Amino acid sequence: MALRPVTRRSASDQVFDQLLDEVVDGELTAGEPLPSERRLAEVLGISRPVVREALQRIAQTGLVEVRHGGATLVRDFRRAAGLDLLPRLLVRGGQLDTAIGRSVIEARAEVGPGIAALAAERGGPALAASLDAVTATMAETTDALDWQVLALDYWDLLVDGADSMVFRLMFNSLRAAYEPALPALASLLAGEVGQVEPYRLLTAAVRAGDAPTARAAAARVLTPTADTLLGAFAALGEGR
Amino acid sequence: MALRPVTRRSASDQVFDQLLDEVVDGELTAGEPLPSERRLAEVLGISRPVVREALQRIAQTGLVEVRHGGATLVRDFRRAAGLDLLPRLLVRGGQLDTAIGRSVIEARAEVGPGIAALAAERGGPALAASLDAVTATMAETTDALDWQVLALDYWDLLVDGADSMVFRLMFNSLRAAYEPALPALASLLAGEVGQVEPYRLLTAAVRAGDAPTARAAAARVLTPTADTLLGAFAALGEGR
DNA sequence: AAAACAAAACTGGTATGACCACTTGACCAC
DNA sequence: GTGGTCAAGTGGTCATACCAGTTTTGTTTT
Numbered sequence: 001m002a003l004r005p006v007t008r009r010s011a012s013d014q015v016f017d018q019l020l021d022e023v024v025d026g027e028l029t030a031g032e033p034l035p036s037e038r039r040l041a042e043v044l045g046i047s048r049p050v051v052r053e054a055l056q057r058i059a060q061t062g063l064v065e066v067r068h069g070g071a072t073l074v075r076d077f078r079r080a081a082g083l084d085l086l087p088r089l090l091v092r093g094g095q096l097d098t099a100i101g102r103s104v105i106e107a108r109a110e111v112g113p114g115i116a117a118l119a120a121e122r123g124g125p126a127l128a129a130s131l132d133a134v135t136a137t138m139a140e141t142t143d144a145l146d147w148q149v150l151a152l153d154y155w156d157l158l159v160d161g162a163d164s165m166v167f168r169l170m171f172n173s174l175r176a177a178y179e180p181a182l183p184a185l186a187s188l189l190a191g192e193v194g195q196v197e198p199y200r201l202l203t204a205a206v207r208a209g210d211a212p213t214a215r216a217a218a219a220r221v222l223t224p225t226a227d228t229l230l231g232a233f234a235a236l237g238e239g240r
Numbered sequence: 241m242a243l244r245p246v247t248r249r250s251a252s253d254q255v256f257d258q259l260l261d262e263v264v265d266g267e268l269t270a271g272e273p274l275p276s277e278r279r280l281a282e283v284l285g286i287s288r289p290v291v292r293e294a295l296q297r298i299a300q301t302g303l304v305e306v307r308h309g310g311a312t313l314v315r316d317f318r319r320a321a322g323l324d325l326l327p328r329l330l331v332r333g334g335q336l337d338t339a340i341g342r343s344v345i346e347a348r349a350e351v352g353p354g355i356a357a358l359a360a361e362r363g364g365p366a367l368a369a370s371l372d373a374v375t376a377t378m379a380e381t382t383d384a385l386d387w388q389v390l391a392l393d394y395w396d397l398l399v400d401g402a403d404s405m406v407f408r409l410m411f412n413s414l415r416a417a418y419e420p421a422l423p424a425l426a427s428l429l430a431g432e433v434g435q436v437e438p439y440r441l442l443t444a445a446v447r448a449g450d451a452p453t454a455r456a457a458a459a460r461v462l463t464p465t466a467d468t469l470l471g472a473f474a475a476l477g478e479g480r
Numbered sequence: 481a482a483a484a485c486a487a488a489a490c491t492g493g494t495a496t497g498a499c500c501a502c503t504t505g506a507c508c509a510c
Numbered sequence: 511g512t513g514g515t516c517a518a519g520t521g522g523t524c525a526t527a528c529c530a531g532t533t534t535t536g537t538t539t540t
Binding site for chain 4: 250251252286287288289290293307308309310311
Binding site for chain 2: 490501502
C-alpha cells in the first residue's frame with residue numbers, strides 16, 4: 001500500500017494560506033485594510049504572535065503592506081508580487097488554473113532557447129558530457145514520470161552551464177510551480193517518452209559551442225511538449 | 241531642498257537583513273545548522289518572537305529550512321531561492337554585482353522580444369493607443385532618469401498586453417531588482433534619451449498585430465541599452 | 481559486544497499579558 | 511484656516527511559560 005507521510009501544518013502555515021488565498025481570490029481587494037492583528041487573532045482563535053508571523057510572511061511576498069501605527073493594506077498582487085508567487089497561482093484550491101498554465105508554457109518556450117544559447121557559449125565539452133549522462137539514462141526510461149524528472153535534470157544542468165543567476169532563479173521558480181503538477185502532466189506527455197533524439201541534437205550543439213543551433217535545437221525539444229499541454233489547457237479551459 | 245523620508249527599520253527587518261546577507265555571502269554554508277532561536281535572541285540582544293519573525297521570512301524566501309524539533313538548516317540559495325531574491329543579489333552591501341547585472345541584461349534581452357510578440361498578438365489597437373501616449377511623453381523628455389521611468393512604463397503596458405501572468409511576475413521581479421539602481425544607470429544611458437523612434441516602430445508592429453516584426457523591433461529597442469550596460473559592467477568587473 | 485529501549489536535553493511552535501512606538505482623527509485654541 | 515493637543519487604535523517588542531517534536535545519551539536487554 002502506498003502511504004504518504006502525514007503533514008502536520010502549523011497554525012502559522014494555515015493562517016498564511018488562508019490570507020494568501022483570500023488575497024489571490026480577490027475576496028480581499030487591493031487597497032482594502034486588513035483586520036487588526038488582535039482582531040485576526042481573536043477571530044481565528046490563535047495568539048497574536050502566530051498572526052504576526054503569518055502576516056510578515058504575506059508581506060514578504062508583496063501581497064500586503066504593513067504600516068506601523070496604521071492598518072495593514074492589501075496590495076494588487078499583479079503589480080507587487082514576484083515570480084515566487086507563481087506556484088500558488090498555478091494551482092489554486094487543488095485546481096490547475098489553465099490560463100496561468102498557458103503562460104508558464106509560453107514563458108518556457110521563450111526562455112528555454114535563450115538558456116540553451118548561453119549554455120552553448122559557456123558550457124563547453126564538460127557540460128556536454130554531463131548532459132550525455134542524463135540522455136543516456138533517459139534512453140532507458142519507460143516510465144512517464146521518471147522521464148519528466150530526467151528532463152528537468154537535463155535543463156537543470158543546462159541552466160548551470162548558462163552561468164546566469166537570473167535564469168537560474170527563474171528556473172527555480174518555474175520548477176517549483178510545476179513540480180507539484182508533474183504526476184498529472186506526465187500522463188499527458190506519455191507520448192514523448194523515448195524521444196531522446198532532440199536532446200542529443202541539443203547536446204551536440206552545446207558541445208560544439210554553436211549558440212544559434214543550440215537555440216533552434218532547444219525549440220525543437222520544447223515545442224512538442226508545449227503543443228500538447230497548450231492543447232490540453234485549451235480543452236480544459238473551454239470545458240468550464 | 242531635496243528631503244527624503246526618514247526610514248526607521250524595525251528590529252525584525254535588521255535581523256532579516258543580517259541573516260540574508262550571511263547566507264548570500266556564504267558565511268553560512270549550505271547544510272550548516274543555524275544557532276537556535278533562543279541563542280540568536282540572546283546574541284542579537286532581542287526577544288525570541290522577533291527572531292522568529294525574521295526567521296520565518298528567511299524561510300519564506302527559501303534560504304533556510306526550519307524543522308520542528310530539529311535545527312534550522314541553511315540551504316543552497318542557488319538551488320532553492322526564486323526570482324524574488326534577485327534584488328538582494330544584484331546590489332549587495334551597497335555595491336552592484338556586475339555578474340548578476342550582466343545576467344539581468346541577458347534575461348531582459350531574451351524575454352523582452354517574447355513579451356512584445358505576445359502583446360502584438362493580443363494587445364490590439366487599444367494597447368497601441370496607450371503606448372502612443374507614453375512615447376509622446378518620452379519625446380518631450382530630456383531628463384535621463386525621467387526617460388528611464390517612462391521606458392519602464394512603456395514596458396509595463398506591453399506586459400499587460402501580453403496577458404501572461406508569468407511574464408507579469410517576471411517583470412515585477414526584474415523591475416524590483418533594478419529600480420533601486422535606476423538613478424545610477426540613468427546617467428550611463430543618457431545618450432539614449434530622445435531615441436523614441438525604435439519605440440514607435442514597436443508600437444506600430446503591436447497595432448498591426450504583427451508578432452514577428454514586434455519581436456524584432458523589441459530587440460532593436462533593447463540592444464543599445466544592453467550593449468552600453470554590458471560594456472560598463474565588463475569594465476567595472478575588470479577594475480577589481 | 482550489539483541491539484533495543486527509555487529518559488533527558490535539546491529543538492521549534494504556541495499562548496499570555498504587558499508595554500512601547502506610531503498613525504489617525506477629533507477636538508480645541510489661536 | 512492653521513497649528514497644537516489629546517485619545518484611541520494600530521503595529522512592534524518584550525518576558526515568561528508551556529506544548530510538541532527531534533536528537534542525543536545512557537541504560538538495559540539480548
